[in-house]
Ligand code: BDR
């Protein structure tokens with residue numbers, strides 16, 4: 283089995299990603315670390331614990347950074363609701379899963395304690411991971427790869443070119459991109475393409491309680507504007523981890539703009555080798571949408587029986 287740490291800011295689509303990962307038999311999710319992003323750290327941590335209570339899974343949770351490295355918090359309550367997982371009535375959080383150690387220490391300990399290398403899936407701003415790399419550079423050799431939902435090869439969602447997770451903490455993202463750790467970037471453009479239809483949500487609902495939960499979250503996502511489908515940002519990164527054959531990738535030099543006020547947070551993805559940088563990222567450039575949708579819906583139905 284493959285060992286994984288999930289670093290996340292739940293978050294409606296974070297929940298939809300985590301739910302399918304926790305029922306994948308080939309994955310051993312060692313830790314869920316929260317980070318401030320869609321909503322504040324108290325909410326994202328609490329949401330992780332509520333989701334685990336609902337899914338009846340015992341994964342340790344560590345509380346992470348309460349704000350970006352240099353910048354102020356900017357929340358996405360318009361898309362995720364005030365508490366971050368609006369649209370479904372979750373059971374009480376499973377507080378006994380919360381570790382005393384913070385996310386950076388817990389990630390460090392998890393990485394060092396595992397004999398094999400561990401993959402990290404990031405579904406939120408990269409604050410914890412940047413702090414982890416700066417504090418404990420020795421972890422670099424223990425990380426198999428970082429699979430990141432973040433950035434864009436096209437346009438953004440919080441700036442013209444800035445994607446939320448990268449733009450909220452662009453300095454942290456820059457530290458991660460420059461770390462030398464193998465990175466796969468599953469950007470905004472992939473999640474925009476890989477959409478679930480309203481018919482898929484109906485299928486999810488037939489699948490059982492987990493499907494009902496995910497569908498009900500998605501029906502309130504983005505203020506309920508789902509006529510054109512549900513954009514699967516974080517679930518795309520989770521699906522990449524589990525079924526990379528659904529995606530096409532291309533190696534490229536990627537860096538983050540941190541200076542210009544008008545393009546701050548933009549991921550510069552240099553496919554044409556214009557900047558002559560080292561190809562530090564495997565960038566997702568395409569997804570087989572039909573298969574993606576089918577497999578995601580199947581996975582949720584299977585989650586019910588695990
Ligand atoms: C990302 O931003 C968040 O709102 C989502 O959860 C996703 O991780 C998309 O830009």
Ligand code: CA
Pocket residue numbers: 290291292293295296320405406516
């Ligand atoms: Ca997220």
